[in-house]
Amino acid sequence: MTKQTYISALENPIFRTVSEASKHLNLESYVIGGYVRDFILKRGEAKDIDIVAIGSGIDLAQEVSKLLPGKPKVSVFKTYGTAMLKTGGIELEFVGARKESYSEESRNPAVENGTLEDDQNRRDFTINALALSLSNENFGALLDPFNGIEDLRNKIIRTPLDPDITYSDDPLRMLRAIRFASQLDFVIEKQSLDAISRNANRIKIISKERVVDEINKILLSETPSKGFSLLHKTGLLPFILPELVALQGIDEKEGQTHKDNFWHTLEVVDNISKTTDDLWLRWAALLHDIGKAPTKKFDEKLGWTFHAHEFVGAKMVYKLFKRLKMPLNDKMKFVQKMVLMSSRPIALASEVTDSAVRRLIFDAGDYVEDLMTLCEADITTKNPKKFKKYHKNFQLVRNKLVEVEERDHIRNFQPPVTGEEIMETFNLKPSREIGIIKDAIKEAILEGEIPNEYEAAREFMLKKGKAIGLVPLTPEGGTEKK
Template sequence: MLNMADSLAALRSVAESPTVEILSAAFSRAGHELALVGGPVRDALLGRPVNDLDFTTSASPEEIIRIVKPHSSALWDVGREFGTIAARVLDETVEITTYRADSYDADSRKPEVVFGDTLEGDLRRRDFTVNAMALRLPGQVLVDPANGVDHLLARVLRTPSTPEQSFSDDPLRMLRAARFAAQLNFRVDEEVSAAMARMADRLTIISAERIRDELNKLLLSDIPRVGISLLVDSGLAERFLPELPALTLTQDDHKRHKDVYEHSLTVLDQAIALEYERSTDEVFVPNLVVRLAALLHDIGKPPTRRFEPGNVVTFHHHDVVGAKMVKKRLRELRYDNDTIKAVARLVELHLRFFGYTDAKWSDSAVRRYVRDAGPYLEELHILVRADVTTRNVRKADRLAFAYDDLENRIEELSKEEEMNAVRPDLNGEQIMAILDLRPGPIVGQAYAFLMELRLDHGPQSEEAATAALLEWYRDPA
């Protein structure tokens, strides 16, 4: 339960910070209104850290530049056509936007930008009431035309206008509802969630890049399960990530207490907990690759589901199939190549460990596990551990002990061999000199042979590697 006295004190503290006071005085001297708006007001009232300072003003973009320039070390447009100017004031980055009164075409992805003339009018066009509050400066008057404080106290997301009008104006707000529900742990008003379900098709006019950015923000929140569930239940996920709701139709291979969709959400929850537990950074930074992989690691199950004799359900090779599906979907959402490669690799490898519990691996098998994980080994550790969601305590303990053993062996071998940089004992130039070859396919085959030799037997002396290479070259079979 919020203590409003403490919340207002926190908001006053933000308003009295040096950066805010400098800007407040500058706009007042220039005869323009200025207000702290949206996220910083909401977060201060919630007792959350205020990381961004957003302002709205009666000044035009050109007037903003003129007023702010003498007080800033840097000034740049982040969207002058939308009325927004960013600046570096003292040690903080701020964004200042002219009052807006936008209108939207039903088939357009972008608003027709119209500048407004009142703070109240600007607030009424915002996405949710808890983001439609402002602190008018310098008098520190809270302006709340849509009862955002009441909704903040109730921890509920509502829209300043009707949900239909708000989502018709900007369909991306439906994804923001899911994101804010996850970030703030708020429930979504029933009228809002009903409108999301009715208007899900409106999402088709939004660019893949904007959808991706909202999905990322949701996944990087503390409890993404809340937002993911809302996206699936409303039908929105079907429009941009259909592989996820498809998991609700697939029973898991042991026909136990949860379907694959619920299992995936649990894996996501457990991966986040492990991120915190294993983090060595002073400031925790959530890992998008881990969270995407945890959410999507089983998307290969629906297309690989087979019913075997004895009413047994199998999902053979769903790891490989899932990795290909991940690549396709993330490309369509315009993810960068590094993220796509990392997530797909983790999905492809997430089952590899489970053979370790059947028979303890040789050193060469451990080396291959590390080699195949490459730079994603720590992420793979988290994903594999998180993938254990059984209620059978004895089985869960057995798997945890087995993975502890595997990590210990990796650490021991790494110390002995610098295994994180495993390479053949001879490089390409040495191979060509020994075999008197020019660059070509045989050199690559020889390199692969020496890599396998290293993985199977550990480091070799140059003489031993040369002898093995010559023997292979004489009889490569």
């Protein structure tokens, strides 16, 4: 690419403002890292921009703020020698050029001032060490000491320096390498890939939150299996998601085998990624079979079985989220529900009855479409006839879901008769009889014995109450004669 092309990367007026501020302070500044990389890859305009100053990044940020309309607030992080400001929908982070040295126990380096070359040396990958000058004399000139442009063209992830040192110093870079390979569809250069395997156990010093952040980005890539295959190949996965590793392998007994549930899971994740960008639904796909490892048994009559693996898997979801310090809120509960119900529509597909569909809608609530999306992604058969048949059956289920919901209004079901009305009708105080009647009404509606309507439900309530020995009040306030 020509110098002029790189100048076109700096058309946003903010870059001229940074250039002017740099001149005021008599220091050099550069745009570096992801912004430059993504411009060259034509990945769209980045909203996060890293500026490196040969001097104080904090002073440069404050000078830039003075030159901008409204003088946006500068957030200063003195510990790290960085500053950040937001303007025009863009977030700029400023840092002084530095060199780093690491101890074995921590990924937080000892930092000292350095040159641009020192700063580029400390970058994780050659493709992230690309810098564009903001100086007036050579505005837009590319500084590429490690031939990162060539690596971009060849789609290669490579470290600027010795990969063993790079990954041992900051083990998070191993996950970043795999994440970039997955996001960009790049290949990790062999020396670098081997170094990840050698240093895999170093990932243990990285906080769970940082690890999960990278896993989320891998999950949100176009083909997540690429990233998870690399995590598996390099030996990182057992330190992060041992529940997935436990699914790998095919056992044989008396000539009977089962599918490899690890590679099946990755197929399911890729399938669902074609239809949804929902991170938590992708997590559900990743974890939908984790209960199969602890429930796997061989039965002489049935062959390999995984009884109650959905129930076991749902309980494992909570433990996994807690271990990885992931949110234990509605996101976790959603993943649990998806795992717990992941086989329900499959069972329905062979015989689509109204009552079974009502129960599915009742149990899944607002997530019934997500559940169907997950189950359709779970079809990984390579037999074209079976593939077509299974999808056709699921379409029948989807059609039935619409038909039953339009007629019976089961989603987010509320009993047509309330507990208060039951208490008033039979002159009851809070008691187990109220629950018995409410459950009976719910079951009658779900089984199709009565419609989901008030009058039918009230009549059923009176019958059920009498059946368990309750006497309804008369309109005058007395009780009916037996």
